[in-house]
Amino acid sequence: MTRSDLLAGMPAAVPVGAAEVRQARGADPRRLVVLDDDPTGTQSVADLPVLTGWSEDDLAWALGTGAPAVYVMTNSRSLDPDTAERRNRDVVETAVRAAERCHVEIDVVSRSDSTLRGHFPLETDAIAATLAAADDRTVDGVILAPAFADAGRLTVRSVHYAGSDADGFVPVGRTEFARDATFGYTSSDLRAWVAEKTDGRVPPEEVVPLTLDRLRAGPESVAEVLNSLRDARPVAVDIAEENDLRLLALGILRAEADGRRFVHRVGPPFVRALIGQDVADPLTPADVAALHAGAGREDLAPHGLVVVGSHVALTTRQLDTLRERRRPTEIEIDVARVLGQARDAHLEDVVTRTVEGLRAGTVVLSTSRTLVTGQSGDDSLDIARRVSDAVVSLVRRVIDRRPPRFVVAKGGITSSDVAARGLKISRAFVRGPMLPGIVSLWEPVGGPAHGIPYVVFAGNVGDEHSLADVVDKLTARG
Known part of the structure; x- marks a missing residue:
């Protein structure tokens, strides 16, 4: 399918500048602690600290730089499920202590593969439980935004695609990535994928779709969907380009201002959009x-x-x-x-x-x-x-x-x-x-x-x- 095929019948993209997101975040925003299951998640950002360990001193150093986001390399995609769960819990617990030491508040992002490989829902479950144990605030929603338009991963009508403008796009469940020996799957629709990965614990109809028509209606429309979430309910987000991610970011910031709390399971460019960072030019x-x-x-x-x-x-x-x-x-x-x-x-x-x-x-x-x-x-x-x-x-x-x-x-x-x-x-x-x-x-x-x-x-x-x-x-x- 061509990009035009995928987007047929959808409203046009809404231009949103990175500066608009920065303004919405304010002068002293919460910091993002990004648990990256392999280091490739940093490819969409610039001038941010990266840690390969998670001692309290390391995290305090990173948070102390004043950067809006810090990356922690958990390498959890290479681990067995039990070890991956413990590692996610350990990092979040340590990040909470380091944040208290630095007098900042944090949100947690679980960055994973844009072709849907990785420990899901294990990691988001562990993060949500650890955050709730730290301050008695439950997580309202799990935002699923694996799209990575720069690499040809798009989500439209809740279906995740891989490909390129030159070669066309196919549902990701039909690609070699879905045949991964450890993290394989069959579903391309994110709602069905969640059901598949949770062994039916979360049926498809319990996954809230946030499709392009709703997303491109504006931040208020996005916030309305997100404000309806409770008990770590998943929401599958359509993303076809950077403007969509920035609209999502504005909606998230509005919902957080209303008291909602989220854990994010996302592809690489999500963090760039949520902190309001401009798309960096390639290094020379x-x-x-x-x-x-x-x-x-x-x-x-x-x-x-x-x-x-x-x-x-x-x-x-x-x-x-x-x-x-x-x-x-x-x-x-x-x-x-x-x-x-x-x-x-x-x-x-x-x-x-x-x-x-x-x-x-x-x-x-x-x-x-x-x-x-x-x-x-x-x-x-x-x-x-x-x-x-x-x-x-x-x-x-x-x-x-x-x-x-x-x-x-x-x-x-x-x-x-x-x-x-x-x-x-x-x-x-x-x-x-x-x-x-x-x-x-x-x-x-x-x-x-x-x-x-x-x-x-x-x-x-x-x-x-x-x-x-x-x-x-x-x-x-x-």
């Missing part, structure tokens, strides 16, 4: 050069490292283009050997070859392209964790021997583990997108990765040229 080679100059690192290799863990078809196509354009040194991490007896010898060989390769040009370090899965979702997660442990070990050893000029991590779980455990980034600032609306660059604060631009690149965004375009920017000398 000059921006990257300025970051390098400010860090004063003289020990960096002349070239960078691209770490690929994602197995979606788009990533494979992007690798093909990078291969054709830049002819990087390619080193494969053999998953079968990582899972077998030859693990240690194989990893040492990979490290040696990677360090040597960084002297000559860009190095692509990728897992073997044949996806290895288990007999169940839990088995597949266990395999993914073991492979990720190997990737982390490799990156850590490479950093110790010859830090690369930049690091790009391709894939959500991969980028989280490489940041937190491979590069040992605990605090960073997301500086902005590398491409329009997608692919974020982090500036690490202290630690062994200080001065090394770190690029978080989701497996399921961009086109076949996007990875090569990002490497071109990072390789250019200002």
Whole structure:
């Protein structure tokens, strides 16, 4: 279906500026604490603090920057359900204590995949329960807004779509993402998807639709819907573009002023809209050069490292283009050997070859392209964790021997583990997108990765040229 097909019969978009949202938020708004189930959620924002841990000191530092939102990388998409639930509870409990220490109020956002993969409703249930236990205020509604228009994810008439203007759009339940080994699903209508994911606990008719005709009627119309919610009732929100997200933000702010409380389960651009941040221009080679100059690192290799863990078809196509354009040194991490007896010898060989390769040009370090899965979702997660442990070990050893000029991590779980455990980034600032609306660059604060631009690149965004375009920017000398 074309975009025109999807939007046929819907009212025209209503222009809303980011400044209008900022004005509605006021001079001293509540801060958003964004629990990000992998680091790719930062690709729609700029100049906000990012944490890979959640000690009270870390959260107090982030809240103390005065930023309207702070990101906490939970990496929960790589965890089993019990661990993911505990982690969400721990982060919220710690965030509440840090907020009290900083004398600010917080709202909580559960940022997850725009193609509907992740621990739902487990995470929003855990967040809602933890908030209620902290201050005896119940959550009235769970706002479901997974849309990510920059990456071709739209929700219209409650049905979620994936695609592009060039290739058209299909219901997301028909895509490869719906066949995920751990988080698969069949429903594209968000109302039916909620019923599917809650095993019928929440039937489709209990999910409130907030469709484009109601949304584009204005903030009062949105607030009227949201004010009707009670007992963490889900609301499925139609979003086709940035203006829709800003209308939603204005409606949320009005409902919150009326005393309503929400937990948000959303795609990447939601936070940008709710804090009234303008859409950031993509970073330039000059921006990257300025970051390098400010860090004063003289020990960096002349070239960078691209770490690929994602197995979606788009990533494979992007690798093909990078291969054709830049002819990087390619080193494969053999998953079968990582899972077998030859693990240690194989990893040492990979490290040696990677360090040597960084002297000559860009190095692509990728897992073997044949996806290895288990007999169940839990088995597949266990395999993914073991492979990720190997990737982390490799990156850590490479950093110790010859830090690369930049690091790009391709894939959500991969980028989280490489940041937190491979590069040992605990605090960073997301500086902005590398491409329009997608692919974020982090500036690490202290630690062994200080001065090394770190690029978080989701497996399921961009086109076949996007990875090569990002490497071109990072390789250019200002």
